[in-house]
Amino acid sequence: MEGCVFTKKDYQSELKPIWCPGCGDFGVLSCIYQALAAVGVPPHRLAFLSGIGCSSRIPGYTTAYGFNSVHGRSLPMAIGVKVANPELTVLAAGGDGDGFSIGGGHISHAVRRNPDITYIVMDNHIYGLTKGQAGPTTVPGTISVTTPYGLSETPVNPLLQVLASGCGFVAQGGTHDLKGLTKMIEEGIRYKGFAFIDVHSPCVTYGREEDQSKELKAKSELLADLNHDPSDKIAAYRIAEEYGKKLYCGVLYRKDGLTELATMHKQVQKNAKAAGDYPRDEVFKRNFLVH
Amino acid sequence: MEGCVFTKKDYQSELKPIWCPGCGDFGVLSCIYQALAAVGVPPHRLAFLSGIGCSSRIPGYTTAYGFNSVHGRSLPMAIGVKVANPELTVLAAGGDGDGFSIGGGHISHAVRRNPDITYIVMDNHIYGLTKGQAGPTTVPGTISVTTPYGLSETPVNPLLQVLASGCGFVAQGGTHDLKGLTKMIEEGIRYKGFAFIDVHSPCVTYGREEDQSKELKAKSELLADLNHDPSDKIAAYRIAEEYGKKLYCGVLYRKDGLTELATMHKQVQKNAKAAGDYPRDEVFKRNFLVH
Amino acid sequence: MKVKTLAVAMVGSGGDGVVTSGDMVLNAVAEEGLYAIAGKSFGPQIRGGESSMRVRVSTTPVDNTGSGLDYLIVLNWRDYHRFSGELNMAENGVIFCEADPKVAMEGVPPGIKAKEVVPVEFQKLADAAGAKRAKNVLTIGILSALANIRKERFLSSLDKKFTKKGPEVLEMNRNAYNAGYSLAKSLRKETWPELEYAPSAPKMITDANYAVAAAAAAAGLQVFAGYPITPSTEVMQWLAVNLPRFGGTVVQAEDEIAAMAMVCGASFAGAKAMTTTSGPGMSLKAELIGMASIAELPLVIVNVQRGGPSTGLPTKGEQADLNQALYSAHGDAPRPVLAAYDVLSAVRLTFEAFNLAETYQTPVVLLTDAFMALGKQVCELPDLANKKLYPVSYRKVPTAEELKAGYSRYKRYADGISPMSIPGTEGGSYLASGIEHDEVGRPISDATLHHVMNAKRIEKLQPIRKRADLVLTFGDADAKDALIAWGGSVGPAREAMEILKAQGKKTKLLVPLLVAPLPTESFKAFLKGVERLGVIELNYQGQLAAYLRTELDLPKATHAIHRSGGAVWQPQELVGRIKETVLAN
């Protein structure tokens, strides 16, 4: 199967998405199909982990080994998979609530370990599945079922957060530009290490007018057009600071050559074996028998 | 009692700290006493929340209303207190493990709400209480009981993390300069909003040689001496990027006038009352009786 | 045929307005002073998709959706299938269904169980009445005629609802209603059931989520923190709008752990505090519930139970979180557990939860479920001003003398309740912690002292067992065949008991509103002379039955009557189960 050519259809499961008609996540799903096909990942060698949310339903719509786990835990789930089998291509995905609210504590630790995982957040600035509560990236002032007098807390800035964690691949896209998004996801999958992509994926049911595709298109600018140098971290911070105001699409920051988790683990195994190698059955004898 | 003059002794409880002789946390405790005295906080109007760790024992050594809660939850605990009684002066404190590992998910959300709380992390780059495991800020390569072949993960950068969350007061200090630290804590307490202070507080028992006071002193530089402008966020990012390499002491970033949580809540109450005010006993009649 | 209670349902697609129709029916019923209970079901889609609504109307208070439907309106057969399990017909049930196969998507399924199936071209009729887009109002007309709910009531509702949309819209809706009404009147047969009632004072409409939220506000809730989770989110949503009116504050936390920590902090700071969640969030809160136990923090945790384990069945009810309510968290950390079975019990128990929490300085768990949380009830307005029915308690704080004498937060008094000083109080500072501590609050690790402090915390809760008023009993006190049911199983169980009575089988029923600490004396009194017992609940394992055995000697012939959740018990289903078990020889 290696060397085969895959098409979108190879990644499409028989489950029909139950997203609202027009939901941005349809677009993200299709970009993921395309990106996987472009990279040529055999579906059975793909593990796709998510949390809970509308967006987190996404693994079920693919032919991957999917896991729609619990709210907020897609990243440690994905790391567990990758640790157990570094040969698998591993994707993690979910919503802004899943990723930056309940799951927010896992991001910087995923980054620290740098597993070769691509993490796609479908950032719709709202809790979709639970029907429209303000979320961590909701714009201040928004009136929602939990902020009836207008949201007062300032939003989380996912780009800044992930950049500040030291991530080697940080990108921003949106469903207004599926081609660009596909490329970005493809690049993320190919990137050796932890790749983060924040995708503005509109919630047509609970989202604000300003966050819908049409508006996204209007305010979007391509980083490529701005001659942004993705190796310039301070420039990346500057761009990231604009999150939610401007929509700069593309790779904000990229640094290659960071040690991957699997490499770290292989090195540890090498060191350990060098320090002493013996059969499993002798473990008590070697370690605990007095002599 | 308002208008009274307080001294260090007013904040000192009868519990004798059980930290190892020489532990940096003694210094932090003493700076906190001094800073409280300088601000003139009446001890019974002070709530002091922590998680679990050597450092988290600190509330017990003060005459505050203290709460040594569970691992990683000092911030939401502190927010609960502040929400219930905005009149109290609220401190939160704990270790690097408590704050950036298990509690890491709470920081950006504390910042979003901007409660008037001062959060002091005693960053010793190790898990002290559990006897020397590598923690989130441990330097790569460190050999510890859980990293016998050397730590491979890159550390969390607390300063960057908190800056990236949008915090209006970010400072760094160390126990090598108690005077500077006292001032910083005092400034943090006086700051209206969420103030974060990362304190390099050496663990004399499990810490590296390089993280002890003497070494801290050697590599420390005062931001004041460098003419750093704390209102310049990009400059703050630059300095924060040096965390763990250089030790720039002082306030990295300060922005005043951010809306405090208590103000947000007061506004909501005002809006709600304006939308309709009636006695509690009528709540069912007003809301659910058909008419 | 005149009846006192009657169940109707409607099933259709997103555009069919099924839910709106249900709400209009409920509203009319409440205005007529009747009682009712309603349930809704949806497909997995967030928006659109199939839905069904079910309303049971009654001249007396009603707390369960009953067994079979008297009338069912099927706007669309394809959607019917998803809910067929929930839409079984009464023996004499009549189905009105869309006759036009293009609109109905499919034909009448073969073998459908109903006394009569009446195909009607709803859409064409609506069109004919000049009410193309008011098919749902036409169906309301049908239901109103079938059930015999006064026409005037609906017409005035339509007035209220549509006047502001202009005379044309109003006219269209009135026409649709009338068309449906006339049609049904012309079709209905003598043998079909219709309500016999006299209008009375209007009732309230609410569900257990709003009931809990409003009761909490009334009971003095000051700080609420929560995280959205189906089916509990409406509690937070209602409070977000309303609690600030009373000077309270709602914080949407970043997760359930943070919400629980905020509530702990708020309680420590002196506030009446509450968090609400469902199973997954409840699991996350376990560690801090244990902390609240050892730190003796008064606070209320509401679990709106959904189907489990894990994400399970988020929109359906189950009673499978009892074990968790009783036993989650490590260590010896028992806590009072209350279980509501309908809207009014939820109101009462919310007050009780705060009172127990404040009086005994303990976390209290209140259990409701998705069915009562998402399904509305039409019932009597609770008289909150009556402080005998709805008392409000506050925690004990140290007196000035106690403070002067040197304050010990965990001092042992005979009743185990130590005054709790509130931050801000001079002379009352102390260290709270999750660490075992002495009376002052100092950390300790001594085994003997640990036992003494465990005893303090656990024995202080024992007097709660005496709350005989938190145990309800129904039926013939001297029956030898008895039932115990809790939570959402209570309504169906009570009705099953009545059906059995009508069949000449005498039983009685006990309902523990207070599940822990178990009011053992009340149970013993009830079980005296009982020879056969059925314990009824909606979970796979029979969790209450197992728990009761830990505290009581149950009759030899005790039958655990239980099945997984996802659908409510139907009284007739229970009658069958009771006959097969308790009443079998």
Place this chain on the structure above:
Amino acid sequence: MKVKTLAVAMVGSGGDGVVTSGDMVLNAVAEEGLYAIAGKSFGPQIRGGESSMRVRVSTTPVDNTGSGLDYLIVLNWRDYHRFSGELNMAENGVIFCEADPKVAMEGVPPGIKAKEVVPVEFQKLADAAGAKRAKNVLTIGILSALANIRKERFLSSLDKKFTKKGPEVLEMNRNAYNAGYSLAKSLRKETWPELEYAPSAPKMITDANYAVAAAAAAAGLQVFAGYPITPSTEVMQWLAVNLPRFGGTVVQAEDEIAAMAMVCGASFAGAKAMTTTSGPGMSLKAELIGMASIAELPLVIVNVQRGGPSTGLPTKGEQADLNQALYSAHGDAPRPVLAAYDVLSAVRLTFEAFNLAETYQTPVVLLTDAFMALGKQVCELPDLANKKLYPVSYRKVPTAEELKAGYSRYKRYADGISPMSIPGTEGGSYLASGIEHDEVGRPISDATLHHVMNAKRIEKLQPIRKRADLVLTFGDADAKDALIAWGGSVGPAREAMEILKAQGKKTKLLVPLLVAPLPTESFKAFLKGVERLGVIELNYQGQLAAYLRTELDLPKATHAIHRSGGAVWQPQELVGRIKETVLAN
């Protein structure tokens, strides 16, 4: 007086080398081929501070630290007080204590319970022997003479330990040892106990944490994820060093939830996976334990129980997490629970935990406690090569035919076990989730199907009840007075039974290594003819006793014998409790 078992202890300050002494004694004992068990206690300080160590030596395997001490060495009376509860003397116990009040900090406390108190100037004696800094070795000399453990053994140990430090250091330590030895020989009386034994093959020394870690490695553990927490951290620490040798991986997670999620992910990916923690971490894992249950993930969770609730008593053992092990997590999510009582049972049960997990595709909880985790045992080396004693199982994966026929992850087979396809397998892709699902893995919300899937998951575990080999029984099979004990209570209970037997009271004892699902048939067989029963455990509420009632009819005269943890049971203490309850009339 010649004896077969003997307990010694030492208490002192940080600088006194109490712990090193204990280790040296243990080492010598193990080399002599004797058996032993040791416990340590520390003050709350991380470094320095007071400490005590306690060693019980025996000619036959020993799994509890016994009742009273035969010999106690007090280097410092002030430190003694902190541990006085743990350092009670045997009836004939002898205390050697520092005579110099400056060194001892205080004088001999009045009313101390010992047959004799022998004041000795340890420090001065050491000084005199030219071994100022080897006071602890001097005390070893004393113990060795008192207990009658061969001098040669210690001297050769000193050689091994100090040769590399140069002849002077070695000489100093030999002198210290000899000085202590001679002193004790000269003081000892005929009536004082001394061991009678013949040296035999050396034994191993380990504790339950290392036992679990090493057994897991041997049982095929591939991915370990954990978060440090006392008293479990040593499992992770040992594995961090050793698991990579066998190609496995250890990840230190950011918290216990992440650790649990990693283990779930690893299991999904096909690896044998484990996490270890203590109570607070266990509470945090509840949600994901439920997910592992519904997603049918094979994995092992070890809870090294400490005193609770909440942070509780982090360094002390308790058996108060049983309810949590059985019932945490929302929904119907039962899981096998195993309980070890000593090092060797921990080894065996670690293998069993993996085997049950893999065979039944379920999370499995293994309970140990702080006492066995932090206290060392000298015991027989387990023969891992014997695959009958230590079998290794693997999960069922789909066959090529099954994959070809169209793979359904949750297909229902008669035994409820569906083949689990491993990512990377062509044709075996599926969606795992915490959502209720059909046989294929598709999300569903139908009540009937939910019940069917609950049944699949819960009934598949029932055959485990038949594992009679996971129930141990001791004592007279026909005794009418019986005991049940679990976990850390087993050793003391067994010894209590023996003491009672010596006093002419016939009892028997059942030990459930498998606590859930309960091996009811084995219990019933054991309980046949039993008239009086005592259920022994170390928690405030009597958690096992309550749980047993949910599954069994216990004798009318059943006594729950329990108290909070923090200190182990002493067999004599249990004898007293058993006499007051089970054996009282």
